[in-house]
Amino acid sequence: MYIFRASLTIGGAANPVNRQTKMGSWPAHLFLLLLCLVLLAGAAALQTAPPLSVDSADRWVRPGCQSKCGNVSIPYPFGIDSGCSRPGFEINCTDGTPYLGLGGNIDMVDIQLFQGTLVVNNYIAKDCYYQNGSQSDFILPSISIIGLPNYKFSSDRNRFVAIGCDAHGYIVSNDEENTFRTGCSSYFTNASFMPNGTCSGIGCCTTPIPKDLRSFSLLVDSFNNHSNCSFALCSYAFLADVGKLNFTLSSFTEYSNRVNEPLTLDWAIMNQTCEQANGTRDFACVSPNSDCWNSNNGPGYLCNCSQGFHGNPYLNDSNGCSDINECLADTSPCAKRCHNREGSYSCSCPWYMYGDGRRDGSGCTSILRILYVSLGVGLSLFFLIATGSWLYWIYKKRKLGELKQHFFEKNGGSLRPDIRLFSSEELEAASDNYNQSRILGEGGAGTVYRGVLPNQNVIAIKKAKISNDEAEVQQFINEVEVLSSINHRNVVKLLGCCLESQVPMLVYEFVPNGTLAHHVHDEGHRGSLSLDARLRISSEVAGALSYLHSAASTPVIHRDVKTTNILLDHNLTAKVSDFGASRMVPLDQNGLVSLVRGTFGYLDPEYFQTGEFTDKSDVYSFGVVLVELLTGKKPVAKTQAVKNLATLFIDCVNSGRLVEILEERVVDEGTPELLEAAAELAMRCLSLKSNDRPLMREVAIELEALTRWKKHPWGNVDLEEGDSLLAKVGISSPSVLRDYVNSSMEPMVPFEIVR
Structure with a gap:
């Protein structure tokens, strides 16, 4: 069995969850520069700082300080030379390789300023067995970071990993006050069982680590000395960023030649929250237009530029947070006209166009185009509506004629009484569409309306109530037949009737003096x-x-x-x-x-x-x-x-x-x-x-x-x-x-x- 120990004492901050803003104002020379550029370019909005996507950390250092060590950029609060870093963030650059701390032995791969993380190389523990019965353990130097409380292992991105066909690995805390032990096992004999591209437990297994982890030891061994899997003679154990882990069957051979694996550390300004640190002399978010974010991996905080600004929030100079000019020609979010504002921007269209002006929105569309389209659509709709209305009118007129004929025959039109036959339109016009003010009387059989004919003769219109009783219609027919033959001076004279409506109607002489x-x-x-x-x-x-x-x-x-x-x-x-x-x-x-x-x-x-x-x-x-x-x-x-x-x-x-x-x-x-x-x-x-x-x-x-x-x-x-x-x-x-x-x-x- 091989034991690998790495002792760390580090403190950190990671993904922001709480926010506190510290606002400031532009430096005067930046404002004057922007004003001059606006005057030179007319109405166009010009660049005042590079967009966030092309920010370069090479210049985010204090004046006179080294910005790189090898291929790794070193932005403030990190620094290489004396006075170039914030206390606790010193970097040792030896032979083009950056190491944590002034005398540290953990080499760095990348510093991620806004994420509050940095990537380092972590050693891999190995335990190998060969067919001749010999065993080979790679003894690695112990890694220890003492006195740097701003770092800790990222529990969100890192996992303990064990690789092998019969591997059994453990990770154990070295902290006497906070002790834990966990691990995982992997056992299989057929290589076809192992999926490629994922560490799912067959050939490769993982287990999470706790928050606030600062030191650990690794243990790895084999159940059967790899006797059942000639294709994998070694077991491996290490702490790694699983987002960078791509495990396949060839990894058994590759890891035999590899010395380390990328590991992610959280870092933060220790040991206060934003609320506690804001307003103190040692507050790190010194740049105007910067915000403070509390860490979610223990105490501490990080700084970042406010929305619409970019730069290094830890610097209070020209490299600090400055306005992002979203109106650059290559990166402008606007389709036509872009208007840059401090921390924001707006889009507009020329007078002959309309829309929200944004590339990701409706953009700008020519009014002439929409006029042509609208005219075409309008004429088409008008033609369709006119044609449809004409056809509908013909259809309704035909149906109305058929309905009137049906009512006419149903109401006794075949008898052809020797009286005047009024149309339904005539009686509607005479009674003002049966206006309530024209009612002379109401009864169980119907309502009597006062009507005025075009020749100014006044009539009484008796409109029967709607009924589906055929007997009632027959009685009405009988009544018409009887009254049409009666001409008595003391009987109200029947002038005519209407048979083409749903309910028959009688037209009487108007008797003006009431009942x-x-x-x-x-x-x-x-x-x-x-x-x-x-x-x-x-x-x-x-x-x-x-x-x-x-x-x-x-x-x-x-x-x-x-x-x-x-x-x-x-x-x-x-x-x-x-x-x-x-x-x-x-x-x-x-x-x-x-x-x-x-x-x-x-x-x-x-x-x-x-x-x-x-x-x-x-x-x-x-x-x-x-x-x-x-x-x-x-x-x-x-x-x-x-x-x-x-x-x-x-x-x-x-x-x-x-x-x-x-x-x-x-x-x-x-x-x-x-x-x-x-x-x-x-x-x-x-x-x-x-x-x-x-x-x-x-x-x-x-x-x-x-x-x-x-x-x-x-x-x-x-x-x-x-x-x-x-x-x-x-x-x-x-x-x-x-x-x-x-x-x-x-x-x-x-x-x-x-x-």
Whole structure:
């Protein structure tokens, strides 16, 4: 077994982890030099110092000091002659070979100023066995560095290495206070097992060393005296920089002739941190624009130039940290214009170019080029967009036409009703695209809008709600067919329809004076209608319903008679509207069965119970309307104990309290006989059984008679106390009045039918 001892006492610093900056200012002569160069070169930025990549350590020494020993540069704080180095960094140059310390025996290969490292040659321990049984150990001198605390072995870059086919090596600390022992083994018999180019454990093994290592001993021997591997007769052990180690099978032969292997040492300014040393007289970072970095391999610190500067941070002269002129023509990072600044630079482009100006960025691009490219791209895009838009417009127009045709046929266009067909565009324009301010009213079936045609005629547009129910569309078709054949002065006139939209739309004449409910119930209008107007309106409504029930080619049941569906024009002439719930009833049927439709308060009780509606269902609803006109009350009361107006009215009439429920103006303007006759007619319309209700034709005739009776000259007959108008004309009761009306008014037709 061969033992190799190398005793070191060294202290160091390596990779920086903490930073403390010490700033300064340029020397005056450098500033003047820069100013002169700028004036001579115009707007171009010129060199003030060589770039970092071409820094030469040959001049980074104190004035008058030797800068090299052999091929190794010696930058300050290292030095050869007296006064040329910082204490602890002396170099002995003998026969062109630099050695650590004044009397040191470790020869140096390289000093790396900014990394805080230096490379030295380290001896290799060997243990060889030969086939004749002889053993050869190479006895090497012991290496010891005493009194140089600024150095230590680099634990980051160095590894203990053992090489051999049956090698076993150890590294042992010689420091009595900090003892450690570690090593590795390598054993193999087939050379093909060993990979080339790596020290992976087969033929060559490594193990790390601890931080702050200053001395060590090496031990190497063989397990079987190399008897199983004739190709490797020696074992080797050494401490080396593994970054420089390239191990192959030929290394067994090469290491037999080699004496040493490169080893890396850390060095630093001992034994303070940047925070402790900054501001003291012995602080090493004396150059302006230099920074201080704490070592991560024990106590100590290193110096380096700030970003944008280069030079020797340990010198406070022209060789210290100076500005890097990044704008040199060969190394400029700018594509066109470079502007050097102290510790920095900026790039720009000429006025006719754009970009960030950097070589590693977008550089500078001609505006003309981008204009040409943009123009070409723009024209291409415009052509594509224009062509695409034109094709899309044609496609949409075609699809819209197909969709309109589909809706037209779906909504009954094949029937071709004898009314005007409006286009969807016409109605959109007339209603200002169905503006909310144009809404006249809303209901369950749809919304009514006020429209103005180009000829300034005002119309009402009823737009149905979107529905996928085919039955609803069929009902709409029926409604169009019925209303297109009706021209009654008390029915809202259907002017036309639109069948090409998703939902069918009806166009009616515009009735400007609102609904009957508005004049009877709304605040400010209660009591505004005279008794004459009320009787006339009720007579007109009854006449319209009688026409729908009896005179239309196919009878129509409205099914939603109420004061909100009765419109008034400028002359307060009644117009029955909203036929959305209406149904046509064949002449051979008395009624139809359907889901209950109508408005609470107006709904026929018998229809509600059986689901079968007849023309008598409209009679009941009209009876409620007649009671509204007589009483001025709403069909459903919110404060009465009895909420249903029909029930309340019947109760008052049966109990002799008719005057109590009638509206005050009605009582003031009507005679008891007339009011009794109107109330009796309403009572018959509100009968719970439909068979007990009169026909709408009979109701219309009686109301026409009451209206004429109210205006008859008999109304001016002088009455004696206790006499009544009915008695004067020979009518003793409402029933007699009804018989009188039937006999005297039979030939009269209170409405006209226009085919």
